[in-house]
Amino acid sequence: MTIAEALREAATTLSATSDTARLDAEVLMAHALGVTRSDLLLRHMAGAVPETFATLVERRQAHEPVAYITGRQEFFSLPLRVSPAVLIPRGDSEVLVEAALAARPGARRVLDCGTGSGALLLATLSHLPQARGVAIDRCARALAVAAGNAAALGLTGRSAFLQRDWTRPGWAAGLGGADLILANPPYVETGTPLAPSVAAHEPHGALFAGADGLDDYRRLLPLLSELLAPGGVACLEIGYDQAAAVSALARAAGLVPQVHQDLNGADRVVEMAA
Incomplete structure (x- = not known):
């Protein structure tokens, strides 16, 4: 069997569990x-199929995300390791970086709350050569990914x-003076059904935030004013129905909000000026 034939077969197999079956098959084959x-x-379609490809397809068929299988995900044109x-990191989150860069193009200090893979901070720093950044996360394994x-x-x-946990007292000590604050906090309502690839594989602590999905905003927003430097701006990702x-x-925290939409026209980011 050639690679071209294996790709067709894999795409058919994956079509039952993925809306991007052909793309998934190609990415997994390239990884193999x-x-x-x-x-x-361009160069390998007539070649021999690597032995590892079948196992990769089986993992994807079981709803494991392609990014976790390959260990890689692109964000804002940056190649990132993920686990x-x-x-x-999703493409929808790129609007947060765009909003932050437009709001404070001269920023020199950036704070990323809940950094995960480091996507938001690293994308922002890559476009602000004069800036330095601090990222926090409560998960040591996530911090290792981001540092890598x-x-x-x-x-x-x-x-x-x-390593800081914003649910614990004193987490913000020493973090003040940021020109930009970035955050993609958990915002999914607890108990919301999710796609199997998300529910079974992505970290629930980074997804769910109470009955209305707002628990972490209630914790973060009251502290933003003291974390921001004069004239500073915070950009936080939100769920599509959470803008209001x-x-x-x-506004209750003394900040001036502005909502930004993603490429699909859905509310995605609230920019907040001190």
Whole structure:
């Protein structure tokens, strides 16, 4: 069997569990070969199928996300390592980076709350060569992933990663003076049914936030004013139906909110000016 034939067969197999079956098959085949997807399609379609490919397809058929199988995910044109310790960065979150860069293009200090893979901080720092960043997360394994990504991108010298838990008193000590604050906190209502690839594989602690999905905004927003430098801005990702509620929490905390939409036109980010 050639690679072209194996891809057709895998796409048929995966179509029962994935809306992107052909793409998944190609990414997994490229990973098995150790080449890029473009290189696969241009140069390897008539080659022999690697022995590991069938196992990769089985894992995807069982709803394991492709990013966890390959250990990689692109975000804001940056290649990132990911693991089940962190949420997989989504393209929808790129609007947060765009909003932050537009709001404070001269920012020199960036704070990322709940960094996970480091995607938000590292994407922002990659476009702000004058800036330094601090990222916090309560999960040591997530911090290791983020620090590894910083090293791979040559950003270790401009970033620091600290284990902090914003549900505990004193977590914000020493973090003040940020020109930009970034956060993609948990915002899914507890008990909400999720796709099997998310529910069975991604970290629930980074997803669920109480009965209305707002628990972590209630914890974070009252402290933003003291964490921001004068003229500073915070950008927080939200669920598609949370703009009004999060904006109200921002105003109650003395912040001025502005809502940004993602490419699908859904409310995605609340920018908050001190």
